[in-house]
Amino acid sequence: MWQCQGVTRPAAPAGAVRQGSLRELNLAVVLGRIAAAPRPPSRADVAAVTGLTRATVSAVVDDLVAGRLVGESEPAPRTGAGRPARGLVLAGNGPAGLGLEINVDYLAACVVDLAGEVRHHTVRRADLRPVSPADALARLAELAAVARVDAERQGLTLAGAALAVPGLVDAAGLVRLAPNLGWRDVPVPELLSGHPPLVDPVPGIPPLVVENEANLAALGELHADPDGPVSFLHVSGEVGIGAGIVLDGALFRGVRGWSGEIGHIPVQPEGRPCRCGGRGCLERYAGQEAVLAAAGLDRTNLPADTAAARLADLASADHPAARAALAEAGQALGIAVAGVVNLLDLDTVVLGGGYALLTPWLRPPVLAEVSRRVLTAGWSPVTVRPSALGPEAAVVGAAGSVVRRIVADPVGWLNRTG
Amino acid sequence: MWQCQGVTRPAAPAGAVRQGSLRELNLAVVLGRIAAAPRPPSRADVAAVTGLTRATVSAVVDDLVAGRLVGESEPAPRTGAGRPARGLVLAGNGPAGLGLEINVDYLAACVVDLAGEVRHHTVRRADLRPVSPADALARLAELAAVARVDAERQGLTLAGAALAVPGLVDAAGLVRLAPNLGWRDVPVPELLSGHPPLVDPVPGIPPLVVENEANLAALGELHADPDGPVSFLHVSGEVGIGAGIVLDGALFRGVRGWSGEIGHIPVQPEGRPCRCGGRGCLERYAGQEAVLAAAGLDRTNLPADTAAARLADLASADHPAARAALAEAGQALGIAVAGVVNLLDLDTVVLGGGYALLTPWLRPPVLAEVSRRVLTAGWSPVTVRPSALGPEAAVVGAAGSVVRRIVADPVGWLNRTG
DNA sequence: GCCAAATAATTCAACCACTGAACAAATAGC
DNA sequence: GCTATTTGTTCAGTGGTTGAATTATTTGGC
Incomplete structure (x- = not known):
């Protein structure tokens, strides 16, 4: 009778739920379950956990497979009697995130796939304090280009990028202050715009997010475990x-x-x-x-x-x-x-x-x-x-933030024209 | 091209979206819009803001009106030509929240309706440090009973209660430590269970939440403006x-x-x-x-x-x-x-x-x-x-937390058997 | 005073996505 | 080989939204 519980965050009635939102939401739910499962779940497992029917899960999974977000693991996990399940895994040939980092004495780039695996990682040591922001970003663009080629060679599509910077960044990507780099009011997106695009644009996924390195490192740590x-x-x-x-x-x-x-x-x-x-x-x-x-x-x-x-x-x-x-x-x-x-x-x-x-x-x-x-x-x-990740946390977290965004809201990727 | 934005909270794929969830979610969306609007909106206004069709909004509003969560303001706001709109307001004769507070030198109770109006407010001054927790809660139960009668006289139904305590409260409502009251490990829900029930139970709404007063005061301040x-x-x-x-x-x-x-x-x-x-x-x-x-x-x-x-x-x-x-x-x-x-x-x-x-x-x-x-x-x-609320913030915030919960998730109230 | 324009709200057939049950597929155990 | 068991698909049914048409009610011009 006197059940108690805390004052919780209200279920955000963010936007209205239209007819099609139903499918959009369930795409995210099913994909999120596949991402969170400790081992590749079957369609039936997903249905049991989410409360959806197996019929619905099958339909949703078909969409996800068609969109290269989910694949089937061939050696199906054996359980006991009955028809063997086909394990669902996040696709290793779909979208991936590009992580970038500028720090005091190195540049880094890495690529993380949907499953969170690091598929590419480069670190270039260099003291960047005497280097102008424009030159530093030019070097970073080179690393990014190499990463992109390597990603495409592996069948991945870079859907977005995140750049870790040791400083304060505003909503427009302007680095207001990075004391240890000696940067002040550096318009990163503008300076990078002269270089070849880092990623293939995907609706709903920002092509470049500039963010404080400590924040991205925390995200990296979150996803690492x-x-x-x-x-x-x-x-x-x-x-x-x-x-x-x-x-x-x-x-x-x-x-x-x-x-x-x-x-x-x-x-x-x-x-x-x-x-x-x-x-x-x-x-x-x-x-x-x-x-x-x-x-x-x-x-x-x-x-x-x-x-x-x-x-x-x-x-x-x-x-x-x-x-x-x-x-x-x-x-x-x-x-x-x-x-x-x-x-x-x-x-x-x-x-x-x-x-x-x-x-x-x-x-x-x-x-x-x-x-x-x-x-x-x-x-x-x-x-x-x-x-767990140590000094790599920021770059890996940066790349991971991109794929997390896709997992949380796969509609943009599925509806992309490319 | 180089659009930037922060790393946002992922759209939580909390639970699966079943068929019926659609209506449940839209009930919350429409009700939330009516609650947030600066002046009583028409059905058409709500449709325009939410992106739902007017047909859907009408159907949803019908449910809300039938459930005594929404009423129509008779003197409709005039705009220009055309059929006059009927303004939608949160009902003043539906559910309400009971706020309670125990502090060092007073007890307080108040009732807040869906619209956030304070419909009842009593403060009883008394030094509670020498009083046992059981006696203090007994006095509080008296105040609650009076508040309940007054609320019902005004056509309100108390759907839940929240109690503000100057101390640390755990998830079960146990007050672990309230130094200034001299309380330690006081099982509030248990001590109150011998008294007449404070509220009419509503599915999904906890009958009693015990919470730190500073937290509830902050909530009161949030809703006050x-x-x-x-x-x-x-x-x-x-x-x-x-x-x-x-x-x-x-x-x-x-x-x-x-x-x-x-x-x-x-x-x-x-x-x-x-x-x-x-x-x-x-x-x-x-x-x-x-x-x-x-x-x-x-x-x-x-x-x-x-x-x-x-x-x-x-x-x-x-x-x-x-x-x-x-x-x-x-x-x-x-x-x-x-x-x-x-x-x-x-x-x-x-x-x-x-x-x-x-x-x-x-x-x-x-x-x-x-x-x-x-x-x-x-x-x-x-x-x-x-x-803005001063010392009343905690009680008012406590009562407000109940009605906020109903606005955020009205399904429990609408499905109640009573 | 009457009619046209304008806005609000309702009605209704169509449609979309989920549901539930039935069914086909594939395996383990006897 | 047969049964039990589990997976995944098919399909008619249903709930709820959609969009257009319709009704309702007012303002403003003639």
Whole structure:
């Protein structure tokens, strides 16, 4: 009688449900089930799970197969008596997503197919700070062209691209600020428009999304582990510190897409001045520069992407300054994370980017601060674990965001004219 | 060509769309449109906005009118030539929500109809700290019974109830901890089960939801201003400090419903010890107790609910200690809010509860810290404004959460057997 | 005062996609 | 080889939307 449940998000009555929407919605439902299933399901399995009849599922699957979104796995999984089922899998010769990344000392491109498999991956190391944005994007376009050729050779069609950038991006793809690259107000889509198109346009799928790398890394982590938590904080420790917030299986971007600036959460209100204008920001205690300085390392002759590995080596060898530096960084990180957990009630924190390698030394102080400062820590333990993808999370997440979009709404792909 | 847009939440393929779902979904769509319209729309208006045909809208509206969810406003709005439209309004004689609140020094009950109008409101002042949870809930049940009679006298049917509690509530309605009430592990639904039922059961609508007051207050604020922001932080300053986070028009509750514990965000990592076990929590700098002490007021002979008014009076009269106390509280609040805004990229902060009255003195220091510490403050101003509902936000929000649920999913009400 | 234009709401045959049951296909076990 | 069992397809039936035609009710011009 006194059944209780939380105040849930209202079932969004976004748009009206027209006649044809029925099929459109069920295409997404069936495709989503096939994508989420641990092993290739039969039509009958899908029908049982969704509540649709087998007749309907068959009809929907026919459409999906005709549109190269779903294939049948020939060696059907055997169960027992009865006619053997034909397993349904996401097509490996249909649409794919192009992931791109520009970072301080490398460019990267990768291709991910519908099933989430990485089918192509290139990283080109280069210090991009002295390079103009236009030149950097020109080099990126070359990588993209190579990726596209490789994808087509494998029977894939690039349906969209996402570019990870270490900075703040607005809704139009303008990079407002990427401090570590030295970029300010760089109109990425415009600068790329002179180059050959990256992808084949598909209705409903934006050809290029420019997004903060920490956000895309969080998405990558989300999709890397289908059985993982659906709500978590992903903290990327690079030169700066960014965070991606995943809530209920979706990236939370904030009002303007600028969420996750955890690096500027105050951890010592009147502490060290920060280039953001504030004082005592987390970045000044747990950012790469601060940790290297505390460990007594000279960052000028240490490539940014090897700093974490170097620190991990030293810490493994019981180097006292490195250990102390990581303990201090972990404590600062823990103070910020405690605030986040108090605010958002998350139960999982993923340490990504450079932090992934350093998890053994960062986790204890982070957990100590969390258990001390989080009101609900007694009832609900917080898990702190390293990223599964590490530094590749952003590119892979970028490519994955494209295919996820197609899985969530396959109608555009199915209706494409090409 | 290079159209850009953010990585959006995937269209949730929650459940399969069966044949009948079509009508169910459209009932919600049409009802939602009628609810959201600034003035009573005609059937034709709804058809134009939703994209459904007028024939369909008429059929759907017939169902809604038959189910007492929608009525026709007799004095139809005149437009020009043509047959006059009949305005559609949410019914004032259909379902309503019962809002309840238990706080430190009062009990409250209110009834809100589908349109969001408050049709009944009672507050009973009493210090509930010395009262046992069972007795407190017994008194609350009396208030509820009175509210129910009044609602029925007005032709309303109570379809569900929500109870606001100043504490942490789990999914089963168990109040794990309500420090200022002195409650710990109070099974509210069980204690209320001996009393006459609060509401008439409706399928799909939980008869009683127990929820944190700050969360419900944020919902109240959301519905109080239909043209207001859909994402904001609502900070309730009472004895403790709680926050409700509204994202895209929905309350964000966290993994276990324990989000919003902004009072325990560290603002001085090694500062004043807090009863939560941590140090330097916001509550120790901007909570009622801290502010009163800083202002030189004795909180023991000052009822909790008049403390804010007293402070506002003193501050208005240029009382130096009160001014200084509020400046210090505002600064601490600003540090915490800056962290939240950096993390979530919100552009609106609503000061509620006791803070509403104190906004003139809290806003400047809060804004100062925000503009100093938020990375994106230069491009995106943050608005800090007082709550529109003030201390009534939680009860009204509680009752409103019930009717919102019905509007979002009217099928349960329409299919009820009663 | 009457008629045309305009807008609102309803009616109705057509159609689309799902439903449910029957049926064909394919295998395991006896 | 026969039965039980499960998968997948076929097909008439049905619910709900569609679009056009029709009715209803007002304004405005002559």
